[in-house]
Amino acid sequence: MDLSGSLGFPYLTSFADLEESGAIASVDKVCAACLRAGVAVGVSTGDQATALEVMKRVDGHGWINMGGDLPSVIQTIDRQFGELQNALAKL
DSSP states (O other), X not given: OOHHHHTTXXXXXXXXXXXXXXXXXXXXXXXXXXXXXXXXEEEEESOHHHHHHHHXXXXXXXXXXXXXXXXXXXXXXXXXXXXXXXXXXXX
């Protein structure tokens, strides 16, 4: 489970969700502790604004995972299907 879920805020998917729920205070606390300890912070999101806001809090010291398993699989299937359609059109 991710940090938001562990803190009792499951299924937060955007920075706006973090702010609305009040979970941003916890995120800020963890980010500050990681900076003090020299530990990189990671954010996994499909939302660019969320990734940028978290990275601002840690002065860019961290990693970003954009997307997730399912979007990557769908994108790959879409690309491969398009390639197959193009190949079949040439027959």
